[in-house]
Amino acid sequence: MLICPICKNRLSRSTGAYICPQNHNFDISRRGYVNLLCSQSSKNHGDDKRMAIARRDFLNAGYYSRLRDSICSVITHGPALDICCGEGYYLEGITQKLAVCDPGSSACGIDISKSAIDAACRRKYNVETHLAVANCTDIPVQDGCISFAVSVFAPVSEQETKRILRQNGCLIRVVPGRDHLIELKRAVYEHAQLNPAFNNTLSGFELKSAHNLIYNMHLNSADDIKNLFVMTPYYYRTTQKDQQKLRLVPQLDVTAHFYIFVYKAV
Numbered sequence: 001m002l003i004c005p006i007c008k009n010r011l012s013r014s015t016g017a018y019i020c021p022q023n024h025n026f027d028i029s030r031r032g033y034v035n036l037l038c039s040q041s042s043k044n045h046g047d048d049k050r051m052a053i054a055r056r057d058f059l060n061a062g063y064y065s066r067l068r069d070s071i072c073s074v075i076t077h078g079p080a081l082d083i084c085c086g087e088g089y090y091l092e093g094i095t096q097k098l099a100v101c102d103p104g105s106s107a108c109g110i111d112i113s114k115s116a117i118d119a120a121c122r123r124k125y126n127v128e129t130h131l132a133v134a135n136c137t138d139i140p141v142q143d144g145c146i147s148f149a150v151s152v153f154a155p156v157s158e159q160e161t162k163r164i165l166r167q168n169g170c171l172i173r174v175v176p177g178r179d180h181l182i183e184l185k186r187a188v189y190e191h192a193q194l195n196p197a198f199n200n201t202l203s204g205f206e207l208k209s210a211h212n213l214i215y216n217m218h219l220n221s222a223d224d225i226k227n228l229f230v231m232t233p234y235y236y237r238t239t240q241k242d243q244q245k246l247r248l249v250p251q252l253d254v255t256a257h258f259y260i261f262v263y264k265a266v
């Protein structure tokens, strides 16, 4: 499934490394991922360690399990690719689903953040799974080999995603809905705004279905509230004074609102 980022030939996994027929060699880290980022000079390093750990702890508490179930209900067979997989929460669920519906298949997760992929290596995957540090604008995956690509709260490169999908392959894309986390924003900001309308057109893709998932989450600890805040971009755009406001909030009811779009490549 993975290809060499230099010559684009297929990579084979051997002990300790992925190797292509031209002998380009990529070490497998102690934790189990491979770094296939060609340019290390990119300014985009993705999520830092703090964000990745906050996301892992928040997701492990189960608040987004309904979203994970919704994504997995669309997937009927492999191979599957989680583009910008973060610390692997959805990928883990996807492999549990594949183990039931297509046990011989495989999965892959890529993310530009080493910290996120490192954390993803600690999850348990139920089918053969590859984890790589890579950019979603240059996905190190063979042309036309993926049945289901998934993108949750992440950038999408239309051309690259289309390239790696099989004929009739699907892209499942999740973006924040209008009311997503509005109460959290109100607890921090004086003028909290709803999310703007989302343009769901993707060039080279046909929208097959759009689903609105909205529910209340009762966050019952200051840690859960903090983790949710730290895993969002809001945290980094907020003054220290505003960040402190959440320390005084022991519990919070927060709306989770997701738009789930399923596309077919055309």
Ligand SMILES: C[S@@+](CC[C@H](N)C(=O)[O-])C[C@H]1O[C@@H](n2cnc3c(N)ncnc32)[C@H](O)[C@@H]1O
Pocket (backbone or CB within 6 Å): 044, 045, 046, 047, 055, 083, 084, 085, 086, 087, 088, 089, 090, 110, 111, 112, 113, 116, 134, 135, 136, 137, 151, 152, 153, 154, 155
């Ligand atoms: C909001 S997080 C979502 C992570 C995961 N999909 C989830 O929902 O738990 C966005 C992720 O995209 C990654 N990312 C950002 N730009 C990227 C790029 N150009 N290529 C690959 N990953 C990228 C970040 O490192 C981060 O892990």
